[in-house]
Amino acid sequence: MAETKTDNLKAQIFQRLHPRIYLERFIAENVRPDEREFDDWRDLSVIVGSVSTADGSALVRLGKTTIVCGVKAEIAEPELDRPEEGFLVPNLDLPALCSPKFKPGPPSEEAQVLSDRLNDALIASDVLPLSSLCIQPGKSVWVLYVDATCINYDGNAFDAALIAMVAALKNATIPKATFKEDTGRTLCSRTRTPLSLARLPSAYSFGIFNSTHILADPTSFEEPLLDTTLSVVLDEDGELVSASQVGVAGEDALPTCIARAKQRHQTLGGGKIYLS
Amino acid sequence: MSVVLPGESVPAQHVNLKLGPGLQYSSGTEEVPRVLATRAGTLEHSANRSKWWVESNARRYVPASQEFVVGQVTGRQGEGWRVDIGSAHNASLDGLAFEGASRRNRPNLKVGSLIYARVSLAHKDMEPELECFDAQTRKAEGFGELKGGFVVRCSLKMSRNLLDPSHFLLPLLGSRFPLDAAVGMNGRVWISSKEPKHTIAAARSIEAADPDGGGMDQVAVKKFLNALDL
Amino acid sequence: MAPRADGRSVSEMRSLTGIFERLDRVDGSASFGFGETKALASVSGPIEVRLAVEQPSKATFEVTLRPLSGIPGTESKSLSASLRSVLAPSLILTRNPRTLVQLVFQSLTPSHSTHSPFYPSLVASFINASTLALLSVGSVPMSGVVCAVAVARIRSSDLNTSQPAPTLTLVLDPTEDESLASEGGGCFAFIFASDPADAGTGVVAKLVWTDWKAAKGTFDEGELSRATQLAKVGAERVREKMKDSVRSLDGSSDTSTTLKAEDNQKEAMEVEEDVDDAKMEI
Numbered sequence: 178m179a180e181t182k183t184d185n186l187k188a189q190i191f192q193r194l195h196p197r198i199y200l201e202r203f204i205a206e207n208v209r210p211d212e213r214e215f216d217d218w219r220d221l222s223v224i225v226g227s228v229s230t231a232d233g234s235a236l237v238r239l240g241k242t243t244i245v246c247g248v249k250a251e252i253a254e255p256e257l258d259r260p261e262e263g264f265l266v267p268n269l270d271l272p273a274l275c276s277p278k279f280k281p282g283p284p285s286e287e288a289q290v291l292s293d294r295l296n297d298a299l300i301a302s303d304v305l306p307l308s309s310l311c312i313q314p315g316k317s318v319w320v321l322y323v324d325a326t327c328i329n330y331d332g333n334a335f336d337a338a339l340i341a342m343v344a345a346l347k348n349a350t351i352p353k354a355t356f357k358e359d360t361g362r363t364l365c366s367r368t369r370t371p372l373s374l375a376r377l378p379s380a381y382s383f384g385i386f387n388s389t390h391i392l393a394d395p396t397s398f399e400e401p402l403l404d405t406t407l408s409v410v411l412d413e414d415g416e417l418v419s420a421s422q423v424g425v426a427g428e429d430a431l432p433t434c435i436a437r438a439k440q441r442h443q444t445l446g447g448g449k450i451y452l453s
Numbered sequence: 454m455s456v457v458l459p460g461e462s463v464p465a466q467h468v469n470l471k472l473g474p475g476l477q478y479s480s481g482t483e484e485v486p487r488v489l490a491t492r493a494g495t496l497e498h499s500a501n502r503s504k505w506w507v508e509s510n511a512r513r514y515v516p517a518s519q520e521f522v523v524g525q526v527t528g529r530q531g532e533g534w535r536v537d538i539g540s541a542h543n544a545s546l547d548g549l550a551f552e553g554a555s556r557r558n559r560p561n562l563k564v565g566s567l568i569y570a571r572v573s574l575a576h577k578d579m580e581p582e583l584e585c586f587d588a589q590t591r592k593a594e595g596f597g598e599l600k601g602g603f604v605v606r607c608s609l610k611m612s613r614n615l616l617d618p619s620h621f622l623l624p625l626l627g628s629r630f631p632l633d634a635a636v637g638m639n640g641r642v643w644i645s646s647k648e649p650k651h652t653i654a655a656a657r658s659i660e661a662a663d664p665d666g667g668g669m670d671q672v673a674v675k676k677f678l679n680a681l682d683l
Numbered sequence: 684m685a686p687r688a689d690g691r692s693v694s695e696m697r698s699l700t701g702i703f704e705r706l707d708r709v710d711g712s713a714s715f716g717f718g719e720t721k722a723l724a725s726v727s728g729p730i731e732v733r734l735a736v737e738q739p740s741k742a743t744f745e746v747t748l749r750p751l752s753g754i755p756g757t758e759s760k761s762l763s764a765s766l767r768s769v770l771a772p773s774l775i776l777t778r779n780p781r782t783l784v785q786l787v788f789q790s791l792t793p794s795h796s797t798h799s800p801f802y803p804s805l806v807a808s809f810i811n812a813s814t815l816a817l818l819s820v821g822s823v824p825m826s827g828v829v830c831a832v833a834v835a836r837i838r839s840s841d842l843n844t845s846q847p848a849p850t851l852t853l854v855l856d857p858t859e860d861e862s863l864a865s866e867g868g869g870c871f872a873f874i875f876a877s878d879p880a881d882a883g884t885g886v887v888a889k890l891v892w893t894d895w896k897a898a899k900g901t902f903d904e905g906e907l908s909r910a911t912q913l914a915k916v917g918a919e920r921v922r923e924k925m926k927d928s929v930r931s932l933d934g935s936s937d938t939s940t941t942l943k944a945e946d947n948q949k950e951a952m953e954v955e956e957d958v959d960d961a962k963m964e965i
Contacts, residue, residue, distance in 0.1 A: 286760060286764060289757045289760045289761060290760065290761045290764045290765075292757055292761075293757050293758055293760070293761030294761065296757075297894075297896075301799075301867075301896060301898055302867075302896060302897065302898060303898060303899060404772075410896075412901060414901075416901030416902075416903075417897070417901050417902050417903060417904075417907070418896060418897055418901060419867075419894070419895060419896030419897065420893070420895050420896075420907060421869075421893060421894045421895070421896075422890060422891075422892060422893050423765060423768045423769065423891075423892055424768055424772065424891060424892075425772045425874055425889050425890075425891045426889070426890060426891075427889065428889075428890065428911075431890070431893070431907070432904055432907075432908070435904055435907075456926060456929050456930045458818070458828050458875070458922070458925065458926055458929065459773070459818070459824075459825035459826060459827055459828055459876075460773075460825070460826055460827030460828055460874075460875060460876030460877055460886055461877060461886055462877040462886075475824075477824075479877065487877065489826070489876075489877055491775060491824035491825055491826065492818075492821055492824060492825060493818040493819075493821075493825075493929045494821070494929070509821045510821055511710070511711075511820060511821030511822045512710045512711070512820075512821075512822070513710040513727070513728065513729065513730070513820065513821075513822040514822070515729065515779065515822050540729075541728075541729040541730050541731050541732070541779065541781075541782035541783070542731065542781070542782070577778060577779060577780055578780055578781075609821075665705065666705075
């Protein structure tokens, strides 16, 4: 008993001092430090509607990575050059409490990069048509603040956050609103309607270690050791919405990841993760 | 003579192959490692094709062993000084690294003093070290504190050109007025002459002939000097 | 082939410009442009590094986007982080540990759209300008050259074709207007380096970055691979242009040949007066 304890401690020290060699030893045995195979994913769970003060919310667990997302609707004036479009403002916060990697203070670069990628995934691929957020053209539109906070960070926050945001948006309802021309005010009724989402994307991320091994759903230990990261975003029917690669990889890497992402999408039951 | 970009392989083959700046062996697992360019420029080789290098210009000095540099003292450090030679790290110059220096008899350098020195140690993991004597004779041979004068900054290619005895500029300037010069490989040239206008003329000529600036040739520099009231 | 608004064919790029800028206070600088889409980049390094970001085994590589006005927002921070990952594989940072290589880039053409100021062709010119600037530095060893080009998905009805059914066409090097009207697209960056697996002496292009996306509808693997191939051809041409730029830089700085010419021909004394006298006055 005491021996296994010291062995464990030794392994932990080795992991901290030589993370790359530590991971290489596992990879050589065709297994990852958390007992997964290369293309195994961590368990995913989605719980919606748990935050009662928000207009829509979701809690997503991807392995140990936990993200809560709340949608808050407010009324605002549209921009002059886009009078019929509302606003969708996604933001991901990586507070110091979720991982020792992050320091307290203003948003870290990582949080800003992730927020921008999420913004790209939600807005550029037209998940929620911004015209559906219009109450009165040029006068009054909805602003949806989609705020996600990471509670526990164990890698692959992009996949978890995108699922959390889409699930929260799907869960969200906004009051029926009418704009009174004479008073210049917007009135909300008690009846609430769900948002009309055009598509339900979900993201699948991979990393390439030592330019040969493709690891699905990397953990926070694996992430800094990866040379290349790839992300595939699929819609509810498993069709491709976006594919990105950052870092050097052979020509077959991205197609391989797309195939694996589609397979995973099938295993999860297509867009069913959002049906709960 | 051909232009190479980084990452291109170079047809360098010789039993006694020596690679100069801008070239390295590929890290692949082939039996015969290939030679790859690591910077953009013109591929050059010696007459017997045993020495290869990539000729290009740069402004930032990366110290290399046994190169001559002009530096400025930025502070004291124990028994010696810290010297700015234009590289990422300050170089250190030991108090005893002078001809005939002993614990009793050390040169008196102050912050701001200029020195002409030889890089005695250049390793990527250590800060560069300087010495102010010749490695063989241990005599000063012109190294040491540079008193008075003026430092001109130029590109590294220009300082290499100035060190080339066949280059026109220093002989041309010397034919017009008396001039002392110390050329550092770190893109710094110290010049000293009796009259300020001579110093200015020399500084302007070096700047004008710099391939990184005007790149004037001999004819143009002559014409330029003729236009001055020297 | 269906001509585009500016008369180009789908696989035709705008004219490329690559200029070494010789900015005074940095170690290397360059501008690169696809037609009117121009960007400027400057590099300094290896220089002294702040203690907080010093790395014991390699140089720290910092990439900053300077917006034309104001302070960098989330979008530009994210873009500079991407560009850092795109360019880092081309640098041999282990040669100069505990130093800093600093890259700053800036757009030279204001964007008409405030909503997505970084359209793919602009991002591609950022990358190419950065590579050229790195090439001009000379003091930072590199293992390859990164070249980028953008591709857009455009409905054929946007092009003046006679085809009744609008089909999606992939076009190389889209202008900003084409990008705004497109149904997605993306930027592709390739690193050109000698391939360790291949015994040949040539260089091969490896994909180092893409952000391909469909703004409307979806795409399939075939489309992505067609876009990659199209971009690869474009990136080859960008690389050729870069090599030309390096060649011209080298030609202009070759003092030994001009010297020889002077020795041989005495009439060179009456060479045209192109000396910038105003600049040279004491």
